[in-house]
Amino acid sequence: MVERATRRPSPRSTARVAATALLVVLAGCSAESGDDADAACSPPRPAPPAETALMPDGLSFDRIGTVTRVVSTEGHITVRAVAAKPLDEVTVLIQDAVTAAGYRPAGMDNEGFEAEVFFTSGSYAAGQAIVRRAECEDRWDIDLVLIDPDVVPAPPALPTTTTETP
Template sequence: MAVGAAAAALLVALAGCSAAGSDADAACEDPSPAPAAETALMPEGLSFDKIGTVTHVEKADANTTVRAISAKPIDEVTVLIQDAVTSMPAGYRPAGMDNEGDEAEVFFNSGAIAAGQAQVREADCEGKWNIELVLIDPGAVSSPAPAPDPT
């Protein structure tokens, strides 16, 4: 009898998790930080401490992708991302920014190569932003060959 009551209570609780209001509430909860094993994959010197919570990091070949969520205004987030990336010892430089108010991109180069981009998009929860930063390791990519002399 107690097992049946516990099972019924569990079903009621699980049904509540799938209600429309619960999905919206879940999107507004504090994000879960990425495990230490993932954050260890971030490039040397890159910190999101002033930006938001890093939720996922992956490294594939010469690319590192960092996903995060921020509650700061988009104008501030884009500048903080630019500052975080350009302060790294890897030598990334700002290459432009496009901010449309509800989404933004921040671009980076290293020497003659396009070396990264951050996309900032509205999250499901009002006032929060999803960030996806992709950086190419400049040491793993050779610079393009100079253009041949046309003469």
């Protein structure tokens, strides 16, 4: 019977194998993380024309950013967008855009990391835009919800007074 000599790996070669395995794992993780970051920060995909057609007449985000989704449900229109301008500028541009669509500004709250802009239509609270920091540096996510202008009731007629003469 022939005996085989078993050779144990030296501590030095074990350390080299472990170090190589660690480098492979770390390289895989950092490449994967980088891909996720690149995917999240790629240019936003514009909403299809069929969706943007749902926006109220006169409402345009051309000066604000890219509209990525528009949904119309139960008397409300929701517009999602991404902007790459400073927060203060974005809030003013949203106010201007929504005002151009026939709504009136009703206030704004800007905390520096997120902001809200409020709107009315006649005597009704008609909407709100929320602007939050996006995952990508220097980008803002916008969620705008407005009452569909077609479902806002007409303001009530003011009572008329008549004076009777004896």
